[in-house]
Amino acid sequence: MSTKIPQDKLASQLSAVGYVPDRNLVIALWMMEKLSRPLLLEGEAGVGKTEVAKALALAHNTKLIRLQCYEGLDQNSALYEWNYQRQLLAIKSREGNDASLIEEQIFSEKYLLERPLLAALRQETAPVLLIDEVDRADEEFEAFLLELLSDFQVSIPELGTIVAKTIPRVVLTSNGTRELSDALRRRCLYHYVDLPDIDREARIIISKLPYIDAALALQIANMVSMLRKEDLKRIPGVAETLDWAATLAGLDIKHLRDEPELIYETLICLIKTTEDRSRITREVSDRLLGLVA
Amino acid sequence: MEKTLGESAREKLVRFARTLRxxxxxxxxxETSDALRLMTGSTSERVSLLKAVLRTLFCSRHSDWEKFDEIFDAFWLNKGIKSTVRVTAPFNNYPRSVMSDSLKAGRAIESKPADHVTRSDEDDASSERGQSKREGASRTEVLSQLDFRHLTNPIDLKTAHELAERLAKRMRYRLTRRMRARHSGKKLDIRRTIHKSIAKGGVPFxxxxxKRKDRPLRLVMLLDMSGSMSLYSAxxxxxxxxVLSSFKEAEAFGFHTRLVHISPALRxxxxxxxxxxxxxxxxxxGGGTRIGECLSVFNRWHAKRIIHSRTCVMIVSDGYDTGPAKGIETEMAALRRRCRRIVWLNPMxxxxxxxxxxxxxxxxxxxIDLFAPAHNLVSLQALEPYLARV
Known part of the structure; x- marks a missing residue:
């Protein structure tokens, strides 16, 4: 008996919840579990980084706690905040009492508002904590995050230190708008999410739209993959492929080559800038269609 | 039954980590100890699995991710390209065909004067022919020195300083969305107000x-000091x-065939x-320029320390380079990701x-975010409003 990587188990769990995983990603997710380290996912916009965390939460049947990062995000909105209205009320209603007593009361758990990070630390079962687009937050926040991710405890001055009940599974995503610090990168496992290949994309379409014809799904995946090779400003992501597939299925199209005009018109699901629109003319669309077997 | 790793496998892993470094x-x-933990049992026997595990563990950015397979194959599967991959140390972003060139040059940047460098002209022979005159001039390093006496010319120095000071005042701060406690602030800090009101029975006296936190903008300047720029570098x-004396945070570098940190001397x-x-x-x-390689040295050794997201990088150069253009491209892309703005001033x-x-x-x-002419102080002055906006 040996310690075999239970990747197949995790892979089947993931596909059971409708996510078609890439083999390397499954290994990365398994390692994340094994080493209890956060996983940093990088990749172009639209390749389905956020989906990974959602699927992971579903597969483990736990809560997904999401923190969307933005510039200026601070501890108050990421970690905790006091409930000021209730505090003010409490002070008023206890007027005349000893000040230190009031202070003790209004800075207690009852008046604490949990924000995503604190919520993730206080779950009974280990949740999936998704820190989305971490590159949008500024360096100060990154430093704070680093501390949190290594100790899994935070101190609230008025209340004391809160230690995580369970270590959450942390998934960070980045679009690369800003270079992340090496310290944060070193703390995390790394996986680069690429656009799916034709076969995987077809399987994704089938898993999300079970009513679609398998042959059509493969044609769609083929067409999108060829479209991505054209010189486009904005390369369509997986979500757009799904939109398009749903549209075509709704129009009751059986074979892409049957309806070249409709195909061209519905390309607006995939192509979203005027430049790209003018680049993919009817001729280009027909040429690509001709290549789709 | 958990097999622990044999001594030889351990050693090999350590050597692999060193190769990656x-x-x-x-x-x-x-990372290495985590790898050892995972490399027990069947993991170490299945190469594809081992590769996936080590890749996830050892990579930390996309460029690592792209290089990893090749290095792994060379190291563990003896694909015969071991030596090539191994020696490519300083220029990790180069495609392999140009690596050997840049490597030789790279070593020279660090240790030897450039006239020891012999460039092999396999790939870019055609592009070189077009600029052969400059190429020839730049292969040997000119050992004559620039005359820096004019640095002490009081009138010019005064104008330059005044301009720098004005710029510094206007460029210094970039507003952030982060707030900090201030008496003169415009917004109420509810948290602290409540804290203070407790002692007054809840009345917020x-x-x-x-208010918004101001943070200084850092200016990093890279000055081309090659022969073609000699008229302007002074x-x-x-x-x-x-700039160095009036900015709170600024750094200056000069480059020609090597990159030199000149702020200590200028200070x-x-x-x-x-x-x-x-x-x-x-x-x-006063000799040739190797912009791509100097930028690579900058990215590798200085950028981490010096550049943060509020940094404006100002490159002053005519863009005549003896290295392959591809090198400049990869290094500029790397630099672009790190800093806030890149301003390129081209005297030409x-x-x-x-x-x-x-x-x-x-x-x-x-x-490049701003590409502008600058051949003397007057043209720099004209740039002031643009630079201040950065």
Missing amino acids: DNGFVIGFS ELAKR TFLRFMHG ERDPQRAVERMRLIAQGA MGWTGYTPEAAGMQAALPF
């Missing part, structure tokens, strides 16, 4: 305020001197000593009928 990966002790040195109070130090630094100035643009045709300039253009 030589290729620019950041790998610490914790004292209001705590907060002017810019003066400007840099002014020298005593002008005589500053000139003396600059003379030493300028050894090799002041000439009538100039178009940025130099291959290096062409490669750099997509990554």
